[in-house]
Amino acid sequence: MPWRISGTLYSPCSCKVGCPCLLGELEADQGWCSGVIVFDIRSGDVDGTDVGGTKVVLAADWPGGFLGGNGTGRIYFDGALSQQQRAALEPVLTGQRGGTPEAIGSAVPKILPSKEASIRVQAGADETRITVGDFGVAVVKPLRGASGEITKVLHAAAAFREEVILAKGTGTYWHDPEMRQWESAGHGEQSEFDWSG
Secondary structure, eight states: OOEEEEEEEEEEEEOOOOOGGGGGOOTTTTTSSEEEOOOOEEEEEEETTTTTTEEEEEEEEEOOGGGGOOOOEEEETTTSSOHHHHHHHHHTTTTTTTTTTTHHHHOOOOOEEEEOOEEEEEOSSSSEEEEETTTEEEEEEEEOTSSSBBEEEOOOOOOOOSSEEEEOOOOOOOTTSSOOOOEEESSSEEEEEEEEE
């Protein structure tokens, strides 16, 4: 059966502003990369299961850069999700059900057992702050040009999004004891998504 999800994606990582993967580089600027992808799903249906209004986070570590692949990740489900919603979303967001997330799944082939954490998204025009239980905080502050317009990257090399709002991720950190402990060196991204498969 088909699936479709839409909403906002927030993605700060350990790299400096202007993550090299946006430009097609296989190596991250620290020689390794860690990041989180926050899925704030406004509406969606997976095999008849309504997943609208849910929040899910994928955290991952790479030995080089995102585009170099070979990553290890974990899904964190907000406690408000039912077991049916979790079972529906996990294969979609890890790329097993095809569509756009397949590009993410190919870069993160090893998935650790999922965990539950309270996910709180405080979205604002100048900053969005996402708290994921005791595991970490993701911060996204859109960059603006001299005229005040939001800075965007179109058709970047990490091509699971056509348009990305370039942002600062300073203040982001992640502390899952089974994964790399890290803090953002400054990079963040934000984009709208409408995916199906």
